[in-house]
Amino acid sequence: xxxxxxxxxxxxxxxxxxxxxxxxxxxxxxxxxxxxxxxxxxxxxxxxxxxxxxxxxxxxxxxxxxxxxxxxxxxxxxxxxxxxxxxxxxxxxxxxxxxxxxxxxxxxxxxxxxxxxxxxxxxxxxxxxxxxxxxxxxxxxxxxxxxxxxxxxxxxxxxxxxxxxxxxxxxxxxxxxxxxxxxxxxxxxxxxxxxxxxxxxxxxxxxxxxxxxxxxxxxxxxxxxxxxxxxxxx
Amino acid sequence: xxxxxxxxxxxxxxxxxxxxxxxxxxxxxxxxxxxxxxxxxxxxxxxxxxxxxxxxxxxxxxxxxxxxxxxxxxxxxxxxxxxxxxxxxxxxxxxxxxxxxxxxxxxxx
Numbered sequence: 001x002x003x004x005x006x007x008x009x010x011x012x013x014x015x016x017x018x019x020x021x022x023x024x025x026x027x028x029x030x031x032x033x034x035x036x037x038x039x040x041x042x043x044x045x046x047x048x049x050x051x052x053x054x055x056x057x058x059x060x061x062x063x064x065x066x067x068x069x070x071x072x073x074x075x076x077x078x079x080x081x082x083x084x085x086x087x088x089x090x091x092x093x094x095x096x097x098x099x100x101x102x103x104x105x106x107x108x109x110x111x112x113x114x115x116x117x118x119x120x121x122x123x124x125x126x127x128x129x130x131x132x133x134x135x136x137x138x139x140x141x142x143x144x145x146x147x148x149x150x151x152x153x154x155x156x157x158x159x160x161x162x163x164x165x166x167x168x169x170x171x172x173x174x175x176x177x178x179x180x181x182x183x184x185x186x187x188x189x190x191x192x193x194x195x196x197x198x199x200x201x202x203x204x205x206x207x208x209x210x211x212x213x214x215x216x217x218x219x220x221x222x223x224x225x226x227x228x229x230x231x232x233x234x
Numbered sequence: 235x236x237x238x239x240x241x242x243x244x245x246x247x248x249x250x251x252x253x254x255x256x257x258x259x260x261x262x263x264x265x266x267x268x269x270x271x272x273x274x275x276x277x278x279x280x281x282x283x284x285x286x287x288x289x290x291x292x293x294x295x296x297x298x299x300x301x302x303x304x305x306x307x308x309x310x311x312x313x314x315x316x317x318x319x320x321x322x323x324x325x326x327x328x329x330x331x332x333x334x335x336x337x338x339x340x341x342x343x
Binding site: 022025026027131134135143173174175176177178180181182183184185187188 | 244246247265266296297298300301303304305313315317318
């Protein structure tokens with residue numbers, strides 16, 4: 001049976017237990033919980049979800065204004081968070097973030113460059129598509145514009161062979177949506193059926209799994225893993 | 235013939251009635267896929283109980299229904315979070331998944 005993950009839900013205080021319940025109802029087995037800054041008590045945050053059978057990965061969204069700021073933020077936060085994502089507000093940040101192995105996800109916010117940015121072909125980060133951009137348009141925004149933005153993001157990724165992760169980006173429980181519903185929408189926006197399902201299941205789950213191994217020191221670098229315990233070499 | 239697909243929808247908020255769900259679904263389909271898309275998907279409400287509704291749609295149109303559930307909202311624009319709890323090719327197979335159906339409150343055989 002397929003497991004599903006939503007790597008972008010935003011910690012907004014009071015509604016955390018409701019979000020945990022909703023994630024469980026929607027069939028997610030893993031969520032990425034976005035925090036601002038260092039978590040004070042990550043154990044209690046995680047417990048809300050773990051009690052409902054949902055695994056949690058702590059995440060931070062970085063919005064650097066320059067390449068130097070990006071590198072400084074990565075040095076500070078990479079050892080703490082299981083998922084690091086970067087909002088690409090300019091071409092320089094997009095280039096730096098997509099090539100830096102410490103960045104897991106990049107997404108295009110509403111900026112002057114936004115989705116027109118071209119990702120380099122050797123990008124190591126995955127591109128994230130947030131469904132909340134669409135749901136927010138129900139309040140009077142232009143749904144066609146929001147759909148075009150997501151389709152352009154997907155075109156950029158598919159053109160460059162970059163992995164795609166689809167998330168809700170929700171700050172409250174009502175913004176969360178089911179994984180198969182998200183995958184169905186991505187199909188209509190140009191992705192293949194299996195690719196769309198992988199973007200809410202295998203890709204985000206394997207990303208978190210490999211990051212946890214890196215944080216535990218089990219992976220030296222990509223493709224090189226430490227086998228055996230500490231006592232093996234004396 | 236097997237030309238229909240039966241979907242068990244679960245509302246994740248306060249209980250909307252079946253007619254409200256169908257209206258919201260049709261609005262969402264029309265907004266996302268236009269009149270032609272709505273005509274092709276042509277969802278029909280068969281049964282509703284509490285948070286659960288059973289709808290029927292042509293077999294090849296399930297993805298349209300799933301995608302339009304993302305945008306489900308009431309006439310005032312408030313989001314109605316729903317998901318498909320189960321889908322089946324026959325109504326009989328779906329009965330087992332409908333809470334209360336075994337006590338005789340499910341959709342007619």
